[in-house]
Amino acid sequence: MSATLATTPATAPPAEPPPRVVPTRRAGQWTAAGLVLVLLALGLVSVVRNEAFQWDVVAAYFTSASVLRGLGLTLWLTALVMVLGFALGTLLAVLRLSANPVLRAVSWGYVWFFRSTPILVQLLFWFNIGALYPQILGVNTVNLLGPVAVAVLGLTLHEAAYAAEVVRGGILSVDRGQIEAAESLGLGRRRRLSRIVLPQAMRAIVPPAGNMLIGTLKGTSIVSVIAVQDLLYSTQLVYHRTYEVIPLLLVATLWYVAVTSVLGIGQHYVERHYARGTAGAR
Amino acid sequence: MSSVTADPKPKVEIRGVHKNFGPLHVLRGIDLDVRAGEVTVVLGPSGSGKSTLLRTVNHLEKVDGGTVSVDGTLVGYRRSGNKLYELREREILKQRTRIGFVFQNFHLFPHLTVLENIVEAPVSALKRRRKDAEAAARQLLDRVGLADKAEAYPKQLSGGQQQRVAIARALALEPGLLLFDEPTSALDPELVGEVLDVIKDLAASGTTMIVVTHEIGFAREVADTVVFMDEGRIVEQGPPAEVLDAPRHERTRAFLSKVL
Structure with a gap:
């Protein structure tokens, strides 16, 4: 190519072509990448060929009715805990930022307490609440709070403490001038929060909330200790009977990975929604 | 212009206003009258308290002493006997709907379109119907020369365009008084003119305004009264021809010699 150009300079003016950029040769990078790929392939082959994984058992139980029921419970438990937890968390964040020192202290105390105790302990505590209050308003506590209700209650109260901090951080990230502008336009307190502050706070809230959602999805597996039949517990019920521990744990694992991946994709679109108006700066 | 006519009551009356930020005494006894239909321009070095004074007029800053009245009504307080009860x-929000405020940094709502920015206050504070508010908003946009930007988001506009939207947003409440806090200080030099032109138009239409600015030329051209502040006090005030061209105080002369 360059040879033909060089031999036919007759017609065109003798303009030298612009110099071509030659990137540095990075032999080390190629070697490292190749090495890592080989190791990955070796690992993958061993996983596929190791009979102990019992992939046929995994396949047999992956869409079995009891596993799908467990998955269903895990999904709605996660959704409910997220919604209730963030509703309570938003309230706590607003209280924490209020002008009333008592409300501020109560909100702080709530977050302090529920973040200071392990969720496992909290769940066991609620599960045994009947020992402290056998009756609430004339109803037997044992009847009022079955395992599933305890799971929702315990996880929500715990989630709210973390959600409160996430929402508070989001609200604090909104420029003070935005609130002043809304005040000078005569917008009421609730309207300022719902229309001006929270939508802008969402940009800072969504990434950590996505983190929490994924954490909660997997964290709900803790309810297996109080015999709630979630995804993990439903696979445990099978392997307690059949002793196929590894393949059934793999069933649960693969489902957690699948749902988490879908949630990650969803988060991307939610983030894009709340970033509207911030792109396209000139 | 109308400084000789005996108005029954000034539009804005500021009496003995004091303001502290911690140990800092920012306003040290301010008395100022602004008559209806007039443009008052407040000049002064940074830290002289001029922005703080402006912010007391719509109660964005609470005063630590003295009173501010608009249309003969105390701003932020109710007087009973010798006591001032905070409203x-x-x-307070209702009082603010009658006072437009334009910020140095615009403070448009970035997640709302230009039209939504303007419509927000009339719809939620004045309970106007959205359709009517939108029609009025489009007229205001036309007035500030941005009729084609209704659907844009603030970040897609230049600084000058954003400030003109902010002015339209303040006008949407049809306030009887407009306050401008250094409306051109955050703008690139070539964008200052378009914003000042809009403000001049408003002045010509007889809107009462208080403008805190560093634009001496604008003050000379538009102001009925120029107020010069320094260290929390009003050093002198009067028509631009007096304060700008024949200042009586050394402090005013020193300031003007630096900015002119």
Whole structure:
């Protein structure tokens, strides 16, 4: 190519072509990448060929009715805990930022307490609440709070403490001038929060909330200790009977990975929604 | 212009206003009258308290002493005997709808379109119907020369365009008084003119305004009264021809010699 150009300079003016950029040769990078790929392939082959994984058992139980029921419970438990937890968390964040020192202290105390105790302990505590209050308003506590209700209650109260901090951080990230502008336009307190502050706070809230959602999805597996039949517990019920521990744990694992991946994709679109108006700066 | 006519009551009356930020005494006894239909331009070095004074007029800053009245009504307080009772937030917000405020940094709502920015206050504070508010908003946009930007988001506009939207947003409440806090200080030099032109138009239409600015040329051209502040006090005030061209105080002369 360059040879033909060089031999036919007759017609065109003798303009030298612009110099071509030659990137540095990075032999080390190629070697490292190749090495890592080989190791990955070796690992993958061993996983596929190791009979102990019992992939046929995994396949047999992956869409079995009891596993799908467990998955269903895990999904709605996660959704409910997220919604209730963030509703309570938003309230706590607003209280924490209020002008009333008592409300501020109560909100702080709530977050302090529920973040200071392990969720496992909290769940066991609620599960045994009947020992402290056998009756609430004339109803037997044992009847009022079955395992599933305890799971929702315990996880929500715990989630709210973390959600409160996430929402508070989001609200604090909104420029003070935005609130002043809304005040000078005569917008009421609730309207300022719902229309001006929270939508802008969402940009800072969504990434950590996505983190929490994924954490909660997997964290709900803790309810297996109080015999709630979630995804993990439903696979445990099978392997307690059949002793196929590894393949059934793999069933649960693969489902957690699948749902988490879908949630990650969803988060991307939610983030894009709340970033509207911030792109396209000139 | 109308400084000789005996107005029954000034539009804005500021009496003995004091303001502290911690140990800092920012306003040290301010008395100022602004008559209806007039443009008052407040000049002064940074830290002289001029922005703080402006912010007391719509109660964005609470005063630590003295009173501010608009249309003969105390801003932020109710007087009973010798006591000033602070108003509820609802009542303060209602007072603010009659006072437009334009910020140095625009403070448009970035997640709302230009039209939504303007419509927000009339719809939620004045309970106007959205359709009517939108029609009025489009007229205002036309007035500030941005009729084609209704659907844009603030970040897609230049600084000058954003400030003109902010002015339209303030006008949407049809306030009887407009306050401008250094409306051109955050703009690139070539964008200052378009914003000042809009403000001049408003002045010509007889809107009462207080403008805190560093634009001496604008003050000379538009102001009925120029107020010069330094260290929390009003050093002198009067028509631009007096304060700008024949200042009586050394402090004013020193300031003008630096900015002119």
